[in-house]
Amino acid sequence: MTPLNLVQIALPVPLRRVFDYLWPADSPHCPAGSRVEVPFGNRTLIGIVVSFSDQSDTPREKLKPIKQVIDRTPVLNDELLGLIIWAANYYQSPIGEALQTALPVLLRQGAPLQAQTSTSEQWWQLTTEGLGLPDNALRKAPQQALLLAHLRANKCCPWSKLKEAGYARDTLLRLRGKGLAVEAQEPPPAPTERPLVLNSEQQAALDAISYKHYQTYLLNGATGSGKTEVYLQAIAQLQQQRAGAQTLVLVPEIGLTPQTIGRFKKRFGGTLAVLHSGLNDRERLNSWVRAATGEAQIIVGTRSALFTPMITPGLIIIDEEHDTSFKQQDGFRYSARDLACVRAKSLNIPLILGSATPALESLHNAKMGRFQTLPLQQRANRQAAPLIEVIDTVEHNQGLAIPSLQAIKRHLHQGNQVLVFLNRRGYAPTLKCRDCGTVVCCPNCDARLTLHHTPKHLHCHHCDFQRGVLRSCESCHGRNLEPIGQGTERSEEALAKRFAEFPVWRIDRDSTRNKGALESLFNRINSGEPCILVGTQMLAKGHHFPKVTLAVILDVDGGLLSADFRGPERLGQLITQVAGRSGRGERRGEVILQSQNRDHPLLQQLIHQGYGAFADALLSEREITQMPPYAPIALIRADALNADSPRHFLTELKHQLSALAEQHQVQMLGPMPALMEKKGQRYRHQLQLKAHTRHALQTFLATLSMRLEANKAPRDLRWSIDVDPQDMG
Incomplete structure (x- = not known):
């Protein structure tokens, strides 16, 4: 029997399997991790070659040949391909969708695996002949x-600067035609910052890191303790x-990348590559x-x-690993944090997890x-805490x-900066008829719809629904509508009126929507x-503002009363991180927490004993209740336009699998409505699974x-599996 020349391909479809295709007999095999173009139903898709085989469960006459080989050099090497396939299996995700997530958009679309410089980015320099003319x-x-x-005077120039100086592109091309000028690589900026002198703790941490084998290091550093300097010197x-x-x-x-990139460029020059959603596809x-x-040599990204x-590969660093x-x-x-552990172990290189408030799993x-x-x-x-x-x-x-206003006034008149933290965008979280x-x-x-003033509208931050501000109540037609509660816009307005002689800058997703706005602020x-800085969580994450000496945190009670066990x-973590923005310069910082539960035991323990003791208390609770990290959990989520469909679907699934769950000692809790049952016109239910072991x-x-894939679900019902969920809502 003649062996089949088959290729197994992962496609971007919601099915947990690879697909068999016929490989052209006259074409040499491409490496695993390469892209190919294949027919799929009435569509043509770009998939990733996973492996070659001589056997298939599908009859030969039903197999289709591939259309085109896009790569002869794989876009995903063996190490990355193996990591993503492992992750797809662990997180119960379709392999094709996981592989597509890992690729830049242009590679998903079939673009060649090569860098491309736009005309405005081209750099030019004289040839030896041009220099000697x-x-x-x-x-x-x-x-x-x-x-x-x-x-000749500037040695190497970008075309954008030559154009600004008044030179025509035709003139430049004529010089190139004569062999006097050529395109050049952008010269990397030279390092401009020398390493700082480490204190004894920083030096001990740096000395403990070995670069010869895998080990995960938890750099548990108080806010302002110089974790970034340890990162920089570890890379050096x-x-x-x-x-x-x-x-x-x-x-x-x-928001953290401009600051991080700036530090790294000053220390290492132009050896950086940057990857985050703020870049365009080509970048x-x-x-x-x-x-x-x-x-x-250094890749910085989200x-x-x-x-x-x-x-x-030599080192992986996760900053603010708890986030x-x-x-x-x-x-x-x-x-990404957990997979970084898997990748570092596979590569046999060290991993550094840095945080002032490590996740309970890391501790x-x-x-x-x-x-x-x-x-x-x-x-x-x-400086003292x-x-x-x-x-x-x-x-x-x-x-x-x-008392908060009095403290703000005192710090401003002393020439310092003040941070006011409120984790609610908009003017007011509620508009109510009196x-x-x-x-x-x-x-x-x-x-509830959030009231915004710039521009004036009502906005749902969950489904993005927007409408104009009502002039009268839709229930009683009364005109006595009143904004209730405080958002960043309202806080900004009130502070600007009270402290008119000082600038008030708001930092949230609304005020920093335009490219470069955050960096400018x-x-x-x-x-x-x-x-005065007024902002949301964007202000809490690792920023260094040496002139901030007072942090005021409004409404800290939400986490104490949360239905989510996390x-x-x-x-x-939030209180510790925001508090850590204060007193990073020469003067000791001050923090004011506004709470209606000031005597809550957890809050008092955090303030008087610090995050370490606070985390130990939470870990003891988790051990008693057998919640993560002591027992792994997963959520099966279902949503539909009909309120009963997801509940019925999950109830039937639970019934089908009850014997198997008992065999593996897996507890099934629910189904129950999500914390916000209706979102985006869809009703959501979930089934919680908990076991003694990950296996x-x-x-x-x-x-x-x-x-789940085999079950015939209602047409409009969607389901998903979330392993190690971070959001129980």
Whole structure:
């Protein structure tokens, strides 16, 4: 029997399998990880070659030949391909969708695997002949002579600057035609910053890192303790020991990348590649290629940058490792932090997880000896931790309490900056009729519409529904509509009126929507003039504002009363991180917490004993209740336009799998409505799974996912599996 020449291909479809196709008999096999174009139904899709085989469960006459081989060099090397396939299996995701998530958009669309420079980015320099040409050699071509002199004086110039100087592109091309000028590589900026002198704790942490084998290091450093300097000097040590070794640095938000990139460029020059959603598709592909070829020795990016290829990997760093942004919340629901551990182990290189408020899972791994803790308790400027005061706001239903306003005034008149933190965008979270008590709600979600003033409208931050501001109540037609509660816009307005002599800058997703807006605001803040910063979580993540000496945190009670078991952990991290923005300069910081539960035991423990004791208390609770990290969990989510469909679907699934769950000792809780049952006109229910071991849960999930695919669900029903969920809502 003649063996079949088959190729197994992963396609971007929601099916947990690969697909068999016929490989052309006269074509040599391409490596696994290459892209091919194949027919799929009445469509043509781009897929990834996973393997070749001689056998198929599909009869030969039903197999289709591939249409085109796109790559002869794989876009995903064996290491990355193996990582993504492992992750797809662990997170119960279709392999094709996981592989597509890992690729830049242009590669998904079939673009060639090569960097491309736009005309405005082209750099030009003189050739040896151009440099040696006599001054009067181009006297009959005066424009060419002027351009030659300009390039001789400036050595290497981008076309955009030559154009600004008044030179025509035709003149430049004529110089090239004569062999006097050529396109050049952009000269990398030279390093401008020398390493800082480390304190004893920083030096001990740096000395403990070995670059010869895999080990996860938990750099548990207080805010302002100089974790970034340890990162920088660890990268420098790696490059001294292994010339050309690459480092991958992940940060949670785009907002952190300009600051991080600035530090790294000052220290290492132009050896960086950057990957985040703020770049266009071409810029992302260019960075991907620079990393894959080894041209970029340092790769800085957000969550998806974890899948960047490296030709000489040496170190992975996750900054603010506790941040929930590292967990993808839809599609391929992976955790970049957890997969970084898997990738570092596979590559046999060290991983550094840095945070002032490590996730409870990371602290548990350190206690169990899986991670090595590198403590940094001392602030780099030797300044004491900020003083924290809790103000009882039972009598202050909204806005800033009088003691907070007095403290703001004092710090501003001392020439310092003040940070006011409120994790609610908009002007007010609620618009209410004072006559009949009706609250204006979103028609698509179980949520109230947020009132915005710039521009003036009502907005649902869950489904993006928007409408104009009502002039009268839709229930009683009364005109007595009143904004209730405080958002960043309202806080900005109130503070601008009360402290008119000082600038008030709001930093949230609305005020920083335009490209470069966030960087521009940070430049103003870093000028050092007295000002008030009003913002959301964007201000809480690792920023260094040395002139901020007071942080006021409004409404800290949400996390204490949260229905999500992770709520208290998130609150402790948020308070500690925001408090850490204060007192990073010469003067000791001050923090004011406004709360209606000032005597809550967890809040008091956090303030008086610190995040470490607070986290230990939460870990003890988790152990008693057998919740993560002591028992793994997964959520099966279902949603539909009909309120009963998801509940019936999950109830039937639970019934079908009850015997198997008992066999694997997997507990099934629910189905129950999501914390917000209706969202985007869809009703949501979920089934929680918990097991004693990951192996038991994974074995059960493998059967469950196949059962879910085989079940005939109602047409409008959608389901998903979330392994190690970070959001229980």
